[in-house]
Amino acid sequence: MKKEERQKTILEYLSKEHRVTSIELSEYLSVSEDTIRRDLKELSDQGLLKAVRGGAVAPSPIPLHxxxxxxxxxxxxxxxxxxxxxxxxxxxxxxxxxxxxxxxxxxxxxxxxxxxxxxxxxxxxxxxxxxxxxxxxxxxxxxxxxxxxxxxxxxxxxxxxxxxxxxxxxxxxxxxxxxxxxxxxxxxxxxxxxxxxxxxxxxxxxxxxxxxxxxxxxxxxxxxxxxxxxxxxxxxxxxxxxxxxxxxx
Missing domain, CATH: 3.40.50.1360 (Rossmann fold)
Structure with missing residues (x-):
């Protein structure tokens, strides 16, 4: 699975579960935890999720204005x-x-x-x-x-x-x-x-x-x-x- 597809899957998973661990994603996507951590950091830098210790949480869905x-x-x-x-x-x-x-x-x-x-x-x-x-x-x-x-x-x-x-x-x-x-x-x-x-x-x-x-x-x-x-x-x-x-x- 390419990185873009993997990261899209991570965001879809997170939108349903609200929070996820690196271990869960590693098993779900059949990749290493190091790969997952890199993905989570990239997605966090883009503001698409919030990386936390051991995993990630979703940002608030509430409108800003x-x-x-x-x-x-x-x-x-x-x-x-x-x-x-x-x-x-x-x-x-x-x-x-x-x-x-x-x-x-x-x-x-x-x-x-x-x-x-x-x-x-x-x-x-x-x-x-x-x-x-x-x-x-x-x-x-x-x-x-x-x-x-x-x-x-x-x-x-x-x-x-x-x-x-x-x-x-x-x-x-x-x-x-x-x-x-x-x-x-x-x-x-x-x-x-x-x-x-x-x-x-x-x-x-x-x-x-x-x-x-x-x-x-x-x-x-x-x-x-x-x-x-x-x-x-x-x-x-x-x-x-x-x-x-x-x-x-």
Missing amino acids: YRKREKHDLENKKIIAQKALPYLKDGQVVFIDGGTTSLALVASFPHDLKITVITNSFPVAVLVEDLPNIELIFAGGRMCKTSFTTAGMESLDFFRNFRADICILGICSIHHERGLTGILYDDSQIKKNMIQNSDFIIALSSSEKIDTAETYFVSPIKDIDVLVTNIAPEDEILKPYKEKGLTVL
Whole structure:
């Protein structure tokens, strides 16, 4: 089998399984592990997968631009929002990032909820404006048109001035070994800062983001307290996350 055909087969295999080991691919394709490692490195360099120790994981299938993400997988976002909502209580200070799943949670807020929301997301700010009992504190900075959020050093410094009771993260990718990762550098840095300045971290993730990885590191799994998904907690794909100590909903 030629290299091009072999690498195409690797990508097809990974699209079905989401993660794969070098040993599995070596046996599946009847080639050496060294050959597989070289293939995985080339494919990783092209951004088609993420090479990890002993194998590879798929990149997140989520669209990059906010306008495409806001209409993507709406029903599952609603499921995730309803699972996460009970964690929000009157009197809390809450960091909310610019993820569209986070936005779905804000859209489900009861009208009488009394919390303080601190965010860098323009869409989140617009929704909070209609909720009379929620105080909004908005992070200034350079606008990122891909995510409709503010970014840069001004935004990073802003979040260091607060300590939140809860941090709500609409994540790009999560992997039980590689942790939380992101597609955009600035957005990943903001998420990292939110985590560092929060007492309790809730990660919102559809099942298609689980066991995927992106370029920019956000945090290790141990920093997350709760992982909220659209699938049953008993699903086999969530087992490694429970073993890491996360509460999985």
